[in-house]
Structures are given as C-alpha cells and as structure tokens.
Amino acid sequence: MAAVQSGMGEGVEEKDIKTEPASDGFGNNNANDGRLVSTSPGSNAPAASNKPVAGGPPEDQQTLLAVLQFLRKNKLTESVEILRREAGLPEDDLDPNGADSSGAGTGGAAGSVDSDAGDASSLLTRVTVSSSAAAQAPTKAAAGEDQPDVSVVLSAYSQQGDPALYEVYYSSLKRFIETVLDCHRAELSQVFYPLFVHMYLELVYNNHENEAKAFFEKFSGDQECYYEDDLRVLSSLTKKEHMRGNETLLDFRTSKFVLRISRDSYQLLKRHLQERQNNQIWNIIQEHLYIDIFDGMPRSKSQIDAMSGSLAGEAKREANKAKVYYGLLKEPEIELPLDDEDEEAENEEGKPKKKKPKKDSMGSKSKKQDPNAPSQSRIPLPELKDSDKLDKIMYMKEATKRIRLGPDNLPSICFYSFLNAYQGLTAVDFTDDSSLIAGGFADSTVRVWSVTPKKLRKVKSAADLNLIDKESDDVLERIMDEKTASESKILYGHSGPVYGISFSPDRNYLLSSSEDGTVRLWSLQTFTCLVGYKGHNYPVWDTHFSPHGYYFVSGGHDRVARLWATDHYQPLRMFSGHLADITCTRFHPNSNYLATGSSDRTIRLWDVLNGNCVRIFTGHKGPIHALAFSPNGKFLASGATDGRVLLWDIGHGLMVGELKGHTDTIYSLRFSRDGEILASGSMDNTVRLWDAMKAFDDLETDDFTAATGHIHLQDNSQELLLGTYLTKSTPVIHLHFTRRNLLLAAGAYNP
C-alpha cells in the first residue's frame, strides 16, 4: 500500500490543477461548481481553476462575478485575489455587475450562490464547516446578514399579476393544449407541471395565500402522478416565510426545468401565447424553463413519460453528448502457473474446460486496445502487488469453473439472513471472492463475518511481532494472533447509523459511511479504524471502493459526491450538480467514471479525471437506491423506490430498457459475472432474475435514436423476467455473484 501511495499522490495532485476547457452545454453544472467554490473556501484553488477562463459565455462570467462578490462579502480577500487572477478579471468590474447579475435573476448560477449564502438552514451551513480553512466563513454567513440575497433570488417571483387571473391563465392554456392536434398534445402537456409549480410559487411569494391554495386545489390533480412527492412538499408550503430555506423550492428556482419539445409544437405554443397576450405564462416559460427544441417528429406520450419524472425535467441533449470511454482496461498480463492448474483439474472433464478459458484470456489479450476504452494511464492506478497477482490468478481459476448462466440455466441463490437484527441492518457488502460479509447497523456498529471456515484473526501486537522470524516462509501466517480467531468481529467508531459499506478489492480494508458525516477506513488485519474522512457534514448515504482499489467515492445529504484516495484526508474531486441527496454511488469497472444516484430522481455519470458530469439519466420516478454497471462497462442498471429497474446505454446516453415487476423500493442490483443475468433485490421481499442478454440484444440503436435520444421502450418486462423468489419477510438489501456465478443475497429477517 505504502509504495503505491507515494507514487500516486503526485499524479493526482497534478491533475487537480489542470484547467478544463469551458463546455457550453453545462450551464447547469457550472452553476453548481460556483456554489461549491463559494461555500467551501478550503478547496477553492483547485476547484476554481476548473472554471472557464474569462471570455467564456456571459453566463459563466456572471457566475464568477457572483462568486467574487460573495467572497468579498465574507472578507475572504485571499480567495478573491486568487480567483480573479485565475479568471483574468479586472478588479473594477466587480461590485456593480455582480449585484446586477444576480438581481436580474437570469443566470441560475448567480441564484444558486446567493441562495446558498442566504439561509442558515440551507446549503451553506452544510458545506461551510467542511474544512478547517472555512472556519471563518460560516459564522458570518449564517449570521443572517445575507438575508437580502435570498430575496434577490426569490424576487424574480415578485411579478405584479392579478392573483385572480392565474387560474384563468392556466385554464386557458389547458384548454388550448387540450384542443391541439393529438401529436402535439403530449409534448405540450409537459409544460403543465413546471408552470403549475412556478405559478403557485409566485402566488405564495406575493402573499396570496388563499389564491395559492385554491390554485393548488384546482390543478394539482391534473399533474402526472409521479410528481406526487414534490407536490406534497409544495402543498405544505403556503407562506412566503417558508420559501426561505426550503430546498425543494430553491432547486426549482435555481435550476431551469428542462423540457424537450419539437420545433413544431414549440411554435404552436409560442404563437398561442403571443396571440393571447398571455405574458404571465410567457414570462415564466422564458425565465424558468429551458426548452430544448429539436427538429423532427413530436414525441409520443409514452416516450415522454419514459424520460420525465426527475426533479428538474429531462436532461438536455447536449449533456449526454460527451464521449465516454466505457470500455474496460486491459488486464495486466499475469503468467498463469500452468502446473498448478493441471494439478487442480486432473479429471477428464477438466481438460476441455481448461482450454476454453485460456483461449478466452488469450483472445482478450491479443485483441487490440478497445477503441472505447480509456488509455491505461488516464487515471493513475495503483500497481499490482504480489498478493493482488495471486488473487488475479485465483480469480482466473475460479472463472474457469464458472457456470454459464442463461434463461435455461438460472443461478442458485444462497440467502444470508441476519437474525435478531431488530430492524437495525442498514448496509451489507460481500468481498469479491465472497469470503467475508460485512453489515452496517443502525446502532453505529460495523460487523464483519467470515463465511468460510477460515476464522478472522488480528495481527499480533507490535511487541509480539518483534519475536517473529521474519525470514520464515510462513511469516504471513505467523503474524496472525491465533487467540483472536473468531467468526465475526465488531468495529466500533461511528456515532450514527452506518448507511454505506464497501470492501476494498484486496480485502485488506473496509469502508463505512455513516449518519455522523464521516467515512471510515478500517483495517481488516488489525480490525481497527485507520482513518476518518471528514468532509461531508451531513449523513453520508453511500460509499464505494474503486474496483482497482485506492480510490473511493462517497455521497450524501449534502448533494456533493466526493472522490477520495485512501491516503489523502481531503477529497480529490467534488462532484456537484445533483439537486437533492446523493443516495447511492458506484464506480465504473474501469475506475475512470463513477455513477451517482440521487433523490432528485436522476443518475449522473462523472468523469473522475476532470470532475465533469458526462451523463445525466432521467426517467426514474422516485429516489434511486441501487446502481449496477454491467461487467463489460457498457450498460448501467438502476433501481429506485418506484420499484422499476431502468437500463441505460452509457455510450449512447440512452435509456434502453425498463424492467417492471417489483412492488417496492429496489435496494440492490447485480449483474452476473458474465453479464447474462441481472438480479434485483427489493423491499418487497423478492429476488428477481432478469434476462440481461436479451434486454440488451433487442436494442435498436440506429443513428436516429442515438441522435435524438427518443427511445421506444418495449413493454417486455414479463418476457425478460426469469424468476421471482420470495423470501420469508426478509427484505433483500444486498446481492452478490460469486466468481463462479452463485448468487448470494442478504437481508435482515423481520418477523
């Protein structure tokens, strides 16, 4: 480990300071970068350098100005200097411009900065305490002197319309949309929800409480059922005072709701509104909505429904255009000790078996670099240690005995039930070789079990280690203390429920993330805590080790995903952009990307190298609780509280499948080792197996679909469902395929 770390650190630092080119498509993303910078001065320098240099689009400049204004206000002069130097801005255009830009309310970015600064209960307090350098910031910011800034954000709502007319406007639009041609109706209906929300908020903001309530009563029933959760939040919000500090509202205000509408439909709407002089609605559309216009056939209702449902509308098409290197990294060449294998496979059957995998592995090695794979050194990865090589060899051996799964050959499922957990089991993970199982519990403990006959042993104490003959062959055996052997170990250290847990690939470490805002790294040699990574000040919902070790990702209530390296106590990257809690995190098999799922009902794919968001997937109708990459790195599966599994093509940035069947939150998803079967486990006490091969085979990824992003989903979940296995009142919260394709499932028995 140590050897790796020393080499690694520098490479990573270097990347940190690399300046990224401005990308126009990411107005949204940049806006949130701005927020980041402003709120955690500790990480200012590297993050700020990610900003586009001056001369970028005006929106970016405004963001910068807003950031500067904020910094100045908080007397962070040093940061102001640095940022200005980086951005190449002259000193004098700071003050007036900055204020104006946010006042105009045009850039969502400026808004986000201000809103953060504004309220004690909002984002600011979350992030400000994050690093030691930030200590000075929060006290002042939270003191409330920035209250006017929130008003600035909200002031966009202070329009002087007759409150009584809102209903008229809305219903006239409704009538219009109901009378347009069928082909346009579905598309235009999309504007109902954002319009409804913004009109309601305007009413509330202008203190028309009764009108607002009446408006809500009248039209909330018309909204799509998947917005129900947000409507519930909205319904409780009836006073101007409540608008401060309500995160849902700020999200709505600071990020434009994105709609995809065909040019024809858009023209139709525009003409109608202009004819009717319906300025109220037109203003809202102009200011708060982002309409992504495309040429071609309007989409059908089902096409729209498949993609909508997220907190801020669909993803812009540009957001999913960036190139993603989804291919796998080349496996390091390892000499297979052939004699060993011969010994192992002595029986006659062994011979054909042995031949096949060798061919396979040969094939993959001789194959030229996959054009879709990132270059080997795109992300500095730790070098393989001897023990890792041994493990790889073990892996290959196991792989030769792997069962080929398919619809006719379903995997066996072994279920690990946690007994007497009293509803306290919150997270489970298996090691890759399925030798250990770890559970995170609501009582702040982490427990590790050995599921093989091999017991868990601690390393001897330092004094005892001195007595060992270090030259002996079995030194690794000798350092272990036999007296401590037991089937399970308990790790104490967290001060809140443990929500995320992840083993390192080499089985030496265990990560756990908790409600107490820390991620802890535990040694599985000594069974002690090695590091507590502090950065998230709010509950950390999930953490995941990179498949190559060393890096890990964490995400939580503060809406920021952080990339860490085990030997750095501060994060290497911060990925911000989600509009609500990050609920789950997963590394791509090639470690170059990571996916985060969120309560804003989107999934984002981030580039580890530069911190950019390269994919935004919308379509879920509830918070996402499970993610899984296919073993070939091409596809992503996601499961949410809505009980659906969605399948995504990462390269094309498209939804490619929908698996319906579960009736409750899906907490775990896993592809079989060869990617033929997708297993999903849910709160509804079932494990379901899906034919992943078939789901991905049927794809129609012609150029048109890829270009427009308009997908036609077949409703074939029932054909793809290969099996449903009911447990006895045991929610399935983790799934894992062993190297031989046996499915392990885990959950706590709740009588």
Add this chain to the structure above:
Amino acid sequence: MAEERRQKQCSVVLPTESMKAMAESVGVGQLQEESCVALSEEVSYRIKEIAQDALKFMHHGKRRKLTTSDIDNALKLKNVEPLYGFQSQEFIPFRFASGGGRELHFYEEKEVDLSDIINTPLPRVPLDVSLKAHWLSIEGVQPSIPENPPPAPKEQQKAESTEPLKVVKPGQEEEGTIQGKSQGATAPDGKGQYLEKGLIRLKPRSTHELSVEQQLYYKEITEACVGSCEAKRAEALQSIATDPGLYQMLPRFSTFISEGVRVNVVQNNLALLIYLMRMVKALMDNPTLYLEKYLHELIPAVVTCIVSKQLCLRPDVDNHWALRDFAARLMAQSCKTFSTTTNNIQSRITKTFTKSWLDDKTQWTTRYGCIAGLAELGPDVIKTLILPRLAVEGARIKAVMEGPVVSNIDKIGADHVQSLLLKHCASVIAKIRPQPDNVEQYRTDYGYLGPMLCSHVMKARTQAALQAQQVNRTTLTITQVHLILRKIYLDKSVVVRKLCNELFSYHCSTSSLQYHLNVKHVAVSTRANVGYDSPGTGK
C-alpha cells in the same frame, strides 16, 4: 394519466387549541387567537418538513416503519436538539383516549413500585445478531424448506379454490407460468414459453408430481401417523401442522384420510380412526394450507366418524364417544372456516344431522353423533334445533332407562346421549332463561330431562359467576390463550405479540413488550413457523 387525486394534505394544520395548551404548559398564558393561528401554521409546516426528512432516514435504514430515531436524525439535520426519551424501536408509547367530545393522545406513565423491579429476576440478555444461510433457490427452483415461504400462499390457494375463473385472467397468467417453471413442471425454454402459457391455462395449476424427497416424506409421515409409536406420531402431526411446504401433498393426504376412514369404519378399527382424525386436525391447524378444495373428501370422512353406527369392535367397552366428540369439533371448526354462502356447508351439515336425528329408527350411537355434531356448531344451533326437542328426546331416554331392559348397548347409548344433552344445553339455558330455576317449571318445559337440567343449569350459573371473577383478575386464561391460538389463522408472532401485549398492559409495563418478546419468545422474533404447542408460548 391525470388521475383524480384530492390533495388533502395542504389543509391539514394543527388545531389552535393545541397551541394554547402547549403555550400554557411552558408558562405563557393568554395567547391571542391570531398568534395561535400563525403559530400553528408555522409549526405544522415545520413538522411536515421534519417528517419528510425523517422519511429519508427510514428509506436508508431499509425499513418500512418510521421510528423515533428517524425523527431524531431529521431534527439533527436541522441543527435542532433531538427529543430525548423516546428511544423505543417498535412502537410509540402514546395512547389514544376520547370521551366528552374530546380526543386526546397521552403518554401513559404508570407508577411502578421500585421494590418490584428490584426483586424481579434479571431477564435474559437479548440475542446478538447472527448470520444464517439457506438456499433461496437451487438452479431456479425454490426448495420447500421452513426458511422459505410456502410455495403457494394461502390467499392464492383460497383464490384458486373459490374463484377458479380469475386464475386465467391476464394479470395472473404470468405468475402461473413462473410457478409452473419453478416447480419444475417443464423445462422452460425461450420458444416454449408461449406454448407453455397455453398449456397452463388448460390444465389445473397445481402439478401432481411429487419429488422423490416429497414422496419419502409422505411415506414417512403417513406411516408415523397410523403407526404404533406415539412419540413418532406426535412428531409427524406436529410436522403436518407446521410445515409450510405441504401444499402439493395435500391431495394425497386427503385421499389417504378418506380411504383410511372408509376401510377402518368397516373394520371397526377405532384407534386408526382416531389417528386419522388427528391428521385432519393437524392439516386444519397448518396455517399455510387452505383445505377448501379437499373438503369433498374430508367432510364425509369426518361425518362418518361422527355418526357411524358402529366405530369399534366392542361398543359396550370402547370409548368411541370421544372420537365422535372430537370429530364433531373438527366438523364445527371446518364449518366456521370454510362455510360460505355458495357452498352452504353449515346448513347442509345441519340438515343431515337433524334428519337422521329425527328418524325414530336411528341407533343411539348415531343419535349421539348427530347431537354432538349439532351442539358443537354453537349456542344458536342448540337453541333453535336441540332445545325444542328436549322433551321428545327425554321421553325416548326414559323409555330406555326405565323400561324393560332391551340391551346393554342401548342403555349405555341413552346414558351418553343424556349426559351430552345436559352438558351442552345447560350453559345455553343458563344464558337464555331467567332465574330462578324451578324444578317443576323445568319438568313441564323439558319433560323427563327437566329436573336434571335444572341442577345442571344452577351449577352452570355458579360456575359462570366464578369465572367472571377470575376473568377480572387475569385478562386471559390459559384455555383462552390456546383457543385464540388455534382459532385465529394468524402468524404466530402476531398472536404472541398480542397476547403478551395484553398481559403486559395488565402488568403495567407496556414499554418492555418488545424486550419481553425478544427474551421470552425468541422463536417469535427469529423464526415464524414454530408450532403452536411449542414451549415458546410460555404463558
């Protein structure tokens, strides 16, 4: 898509009276109405906000139940100090009370004598978390083991037997194919799936092939049930009553019982008949089985055991009466469970019994069976069918008892019928007849049996008074516990929890119910399918 949903939430606000009450409790009197309204709106909003955050913690805690700790965590998010003292995991100790037009939720705190607590022995420490592995599926087939849920849930069995048309509706079709697959009926392959769907629709959904293991099990169980070793039999019956995987074997068991009764009635083998009836009882007790489909075989067998003229080789010595009583109770139980307006089991059975009872030529044994069968159906049946015939029956008994000696068997029969009638009728009469009990009055009303009835009724009355006192003292008696356990088709854990709740509410320590459950009913908190008679029931 725009469905009809009335959003009621938007208007839900705490009543202003609560604000006043709370203000008073912290020493602020005379709160103005306006401020109350403002406060209640604000407080309602904040509470909703916190509840929404708490939901997040629930989701991440992978639970369906919101707990107090979720609320605490949500408060912590908002930088508010959590509420202390509500640490219960399972339920929130608020009680609801209403009366006088007021509805209240209050926190029940009882005075507890410290010395009681000190003197009680320390409870066992709750069990530690442990890990247990089992096969959920083996190559796509779910094994029928206690760790897995029963292959066909009871609701489905019920739906199948009572609403056979629904089974082939499109929504459930797929379930059928999956089940067919998982039972290994046919090897599923991609192409054959449609074909299979068609097949499934035509043939009955339960497959009739038993695996080798199941065949072995069936053989062992049936042998043990009718064998000579009582310990083995108890074990076998216990297995029948609790095993969740018997669904597929049910047709076999049912045929076994009906054939067995048929043969053994002819051979007058009392012991075997009793064993078979105990099997019926065990099948009925199994909470995972729904017997409706097999009643056509089981009911005749049971009725045979109730009313058959002769059930044993030596009717004068053997106690075949007990078998009749037992079978009658079984009959009554199945009437209660399965009688519906469509199958009319209860009325059909009642008719059968009455008809043969009314027949003058009926033997005393059959007569006894008919009366027992009717009496077990409940006090209403006794009232309407048996009481009016007491006089006639009394005369018949009198004829045998006091007339010339015809045969010993008749005499014994009449004697049994008499005590049976007295036993069942006394309690009913005690309830419907006003006091005082006059012997003469009884004689005119009920004829020969009158005086005896009178004394029985008086005894019943004093006993009822005594029992009432006892019920006051303890909420539930042991017999009641067992009755409830047997009658209610509920998961045992629910029942135990309920019972214990009752007991605990009496023992004034409601809060430790979960603890008690964890300690005393480990079986309930860890494994659901433990037999009713296991020691876990405790009380």
